[in-house]
Amino acid sequence: MTRRVMTECAMTGRGAMAGRGAELGRRMRAYAVVLAGLALLLGALALPGTAYADLQHPRQNFLRGSVSGLFLHWGERTAPHHTSCSGWEKDVTTGGWSPDYWVKEAGKLHAQYLVLASFHSRLGYARPWPSKIPGSCHTQRDFLGELITAAKAKGLKVILYMTDDPQWHNDGGHEWLDSDGYSRYKGRNVDLTTRDGFGEFSYDNFFEVMDRYPELGGFWIDNDNDYWLDHHLYEQIYRLRPQYTLSNNNEDTPVMDMISNEQKTGMSPSYDYPQATYTAAPRLTEADFKLPSSGAWWYDGSDPAVDRKLTLGRLITNAGSSIKALMAETAQVNGRFPAKQEAFNNSPTAIWTGSGSPCAEPQVAAISMAVSRPASGTTVRTVSPPSAPPTPTATTSMSSPRPRHPSSAFATTDTGWPT
Structure with missing residues (x-):
C-alpha cells in the first residue's frame, strides 16, 4: 500500500513537472518573439536614410x-x-x-x-x-x-x-x-x-x-x-x-x-x-x-x-x-x-518701442491688449522677445524618413509670382 502510494505520488510529480516545463517553454517562445520584434524595430530605426531630430537643442x-x-x-x-x-x-x-x-x-x-x-x-x-x-x-x-x-x-x-x-x-x-x-x-x-x-x-x-x-x-x-x-x-x-x-x-x-x-x-x-x-x-x-x-x-x-x-x-x-x-x-x-x-x-515705432503716440488703430490695440493683458487703462506699445529656454538636459527624438503634413484648412495663396 505504501509502495503504491509512493509510486502514484512520483508519477503525479513527474506530470506536474512536465506541465510546468511545457508552460515555461511556451513563455520562452513568446519572449523570443517579442525580442525578435524589438530587434527588427531597432534595426529599422538604425537603417541609413532614417532621419532623426532633436525636439529641443541648444x-x-x-x-x-x-x-x-x-x-x-x-x-x-x-x-x-x-x-x-x-x-x-x-x-x-x-x-x-x-x-x-x-x-x-x-x-x-x-x-x-x-x-x-x-x-x-x-x-x-x-x-x-x-x-x-x-x-x-x-x-x-x-x-x-x-x-x-x-x-x-x-x-x-x-x-x-x-x-x-x-x-x-x-x-x-x-x-x-x-x-x-x-x-x-x-x-x-x-x-x-x-x-x-x-x-x-x-x-x-x-x-x-x-x-x-x-x-x-x-x-x-x-x-x-x-x-x-x-x-x-x-x-x-x-x-x-x-x-x-x-x-x-x-x-x-x-x-x-x-x-x-x-x-x-x-x-x-x-x-x-x-x-x-x-x-x-x-x-x-x-x-x-x-x-x-x-x-x-x-x-x-x-x-x-x-x-x-x-x-x-x-x-x-x-x-x-x-x-x-x-x-x-x-x-x-x-x-x-x-x-x-x-x-x-x-x-510702427510706437508699437515696438513704447515711444510716440498710442496705436491709432483700435483693432490692433485690442489685439495687443489681449496678448499682454496689462492693467486696466494701460496702452500696450511693446512686444518683448521671449527669453531663450534653459539648455535641455535631455532631448526628445522624432524619426521619419520623409513625412508629409496633413492638409491644412487654410490656403497657401501665393506661389511666388505676381497675381
Missing part, C-alpha cells in the same frame, strides 16, 4: 529667443531683370548696395534674423558669393559674407535660403542653369534641369557654404530633394556645423528644427495667423508672409500698398503664440525697399 536657442525675421528675395531676376551675372553684380554695386541697410531695416522691426533668398528658382538661381562651383550665376563680391558680418555686429543672424527645384531653369526664355559647365567641373555629364542633377549641384553648394561661412545661422529649405535625402545631407550639416539650424517650408520634417507656414489666408479674423498653423510646441514654428498686399515675393518694379492693420495684427498674434514671424520685403537691385515698405518700417 542650437535652437537663438530661434526660440526670436520674435521675427526679415525675408529677402533678391537676385538676378529682381526688376529690372538681368541675364548677365556680371551685369547684375555691377548694377548692385554701383547702385550703392550695403549690408548695413538691410540690418538697419531689420532693427527697426526688432527682427532677430534675416533670411536671404537669392539661390531661388524664380530669381535665376543666383549665388551672392564667389563660388568655385560652376552651374549658375555667382558673384565676385561676397555679398553673403558682408551681410553675415554686418548682422553679427548688431547681434543678428543670417540664414540662407536653398531651393530644391530646377523646374524654372528657363524661366522668361533664358537658360539660368549651366549643365555643361557643371559637367566639366564634375568630369561627367550632369543635367542640372533634372531633379537628380540639380540635387547634386545644390548639394555641392551646401558644403561650399558650410566651409566658407561658419558664422551663418543655418539653412531655410524650400523643400526636399531626393538626392539630398539619399546622401544624408541634413545629418551631415548637423555633424559639420552643429550650431546651424534647419527650417523647411510648409512641411513638418522631423529632422529639421523649424517648420515655416507660407502666406496663409482664410482665417477669421484675417490677422489671426496662428489659426493656420498645425504644429504644437515645443516644435519651433514660423509664419512667412509678404508685407506688400499684392505682387511677387521679390521686387517686380511695382510698389504695392501695405495693409498696416493686417500686418501688425499678424506680427502681434504670432508673437503671442510663440510663432516666429518671417516677413518678406521686396528689395530692389540696390538693396533698398520700395517707398511704401520703407514707410511701414519707419511707422
Whole structure:
C-alpha cells in the first residue's frame, strides 16, 4: 500500500513537472518573439536614410529667443531683370548696395534674423558669393559674407535660403542653369534641369557654404530633394556645423528644427495667423508672409500698398503664440525697399518701442491688449522677445524618413509670382 502510494505520488510529480516545463517553454517562445520584434524595430530605426531630430537643442536657442525675421528675395531676376551675372553684380554695386541697410531695416522691426533668398528658382538661381562651383550665376563680391558680418555686429543672424527645384531653369526664355559647365567641373555629364542633377549641384553648394561661412545661422529649405535625402545631407550639416539650424517650408520634417507656414489666408479674423498653423510646441514654428498686399515675393518694379492693420495684427498674434514671424520685403537691385515698405518700417515705432503716440488703430490695440493683458487703462506699445529656454538636459527624438503634413484648412495663396 505504501509502495503504491509512493509510486502514484512520483508519477503525479513527474506530470506536474512536465506541465510546468511545457508552460515555461511556451513563455520562452513568446519572449523570443517579442525580442525578435524589438530587434527588427531597432534595426529599422538604425537603417541609413532614417532621419532623426532633436525636439529641443541648444542650437535652437537663438530661434526660440526670436520674435521675427526679415525675408529677402533678391537676385538676378529682381526688376529690372538681368541675364548677365556680371551685369547684375555691377548694377548692385554701383547702385550703392550695403549690408548695413538691410540690418538697419531689420532693427527697426526688432527682427532677430534675416533670411536671404537669392539661390531661388524664380530669381535665376543666383549665388551672392564667389563660388568655385560652376552651374549658375555667382558673384565676385561676397555679398553673403558682408551681410553675415554686418548682422553679427548688431547681434543678428543670417540664414540662407536653398531651393530644391530646377523646374524654372528657363524661366522668361533664358537658360539660368549651366549643365555643361557643371559637367566639366564634375568630369561627367550632369543635367542640372533634372531633379537628380540639380540635387547634386545644390548639394555641392551646401558644403561650399558650410566651409566658407561658419558664422551663418543655418539653412531655410524650400523643400526636399531626393538626392539630398539619399546622401544624408541634413545629418551631415548637423555633424559639420552643429550650431546651424534647419527650417523647411510648409512641411513638418522631423529632422529639421523649424517648420515655416507660407502666406496663409482664410482665417477669421484675417490677422489671426496662428489659426493656420498645425504644429504644437515645443516644435519651433514660423509664419512667412509678404508685407506688400499684392505682387511677387521679390521686387517686380511695382510698389504695392501695405495693409498696416493686417500686418501688425499678424506680427502681434504670432508673437503671442510663440510663432516666429518671417516677413518678406521686396528689395530692389540696390538693396533698398520700395517707398511704401520703407514707410511701414519707419511707422510702427510706437508699437515696438513704447515711444510716440498710442496705436491709432483700435483693432490692433485690442489685439495687443489681449496678448499682454496689462492693467486696466494701460496702452500696450511693446512686444518683448521671449527669453531663450534653459539648455535641455535631455532631448526628445522624432524619426521619419520623409513625412508629409496633413492638409491644412487654410490656403497657401501665393506661389511666388505676381497675381
